[in-house]
Amino acid sequence: MEIKAALTLCLAVLFPILSYAAIRSDVPPAWLGLVDFLLFSVILTATRLPACSGSRKAGRFWPVAAAISLCLTVFYLRPDMMIYFSPIGIGLILSCIFLMTLTPGQEPLITRFARLERRGVLPEELRIYTRKLTWGWAVFFCLLALETALLALFAPVETFLLFSNTLNYALVGAFFVIEYIYRRIRYRHHSHPSILQLIATVARSGVIPPSKI
Template sequence: MPLTARTATGHAGRLVGLGLLVAGLAYPFAVYAGRDVLSPRLFAVLLGALWLVRTLASKQTLLSRTLAVTALLFCLLLGWADSAALLRWYPVLISLALLGVFGGSLCYGMPVVERLARLSEPELPPAAVRYTRRVTWVWVGFFLLNAGIASGLALWAPLNWWALYTGLIAYLLMGILFAGEWLVRQHVRKTA
């Protein structure tokens, strides 16, 4: 593939990835605001189209492939069932897919956090490898907890509570976890 075509494909993939990020952030609020005017099938078509375009426009890794398959299967089920109750399960499925990827990486191959760390530092010392494994376990715990909370809210809470947690609080918790891990990593590096 010529360099310009490869560059254009990379830009398209990033643009679609950004669209999915925005859609993911807006999804709970769109479900809340559109529950009376938008059909679940329309949500399925729009979300499925974004995931399909992303799958076709970007390089496939285990993480992206797992998320895409999970999301596309969910969209098929949502479109087939046309059930408003199913709309609440998308954040749960994404958390479970991430749990599977992070947890699976602890059993097979290189842990996800180690893979990410090696992008900027290919030759990690053994202490750093152990640290990335522990951080991967922390993310496994987070995704398990997040899926549990989102499931409970999907089953028993009012829609506005679900939207608030899955659209704002869960992302704030992820941000706190990222920031906390960064601070711990800086401390570990200074003491090593």
């Protein structure tokens, strides 16, 4: 699992770097839109298909099929629009993932990860903090989606691509690292897993608990 976590971290770092290199080259924006669409499809599929079987899995897949079909239609008719569609959709999907776990009867997403890291034993102060942190991630991704939409409306395409394909991913990484450092200092009287262990926990447990959705 550590190898898988390291590979995930490597791909997360390389994506904005390669996207920036593509933006600076002569790659047509439509092809960058296709890459964003593929990323959009992977995220959407991963969030809709946790471990389940039979009709439950089929029921979770139809929204994915509908969204991917819509994206393919847009790419076929207006490939230039894909560079705007996917980044906004990714931000909204990620924000909704965190918000859904804050509804009554659900365990906040970050709280669940923290509990899994500690084998089911989570101190009360960390439970309160992780709930607030789940809200923080939800608001953060919502703001990224809003920023991307505003850039799509008012900024040149080069500026939009710079933010949506590179700088926004750097902001996500900065949020993740800064929060991790803050948590290690603020709650230093508790043990904390490494970043790779945290990524491994997320990869192992899935984004959405199957029993809750």
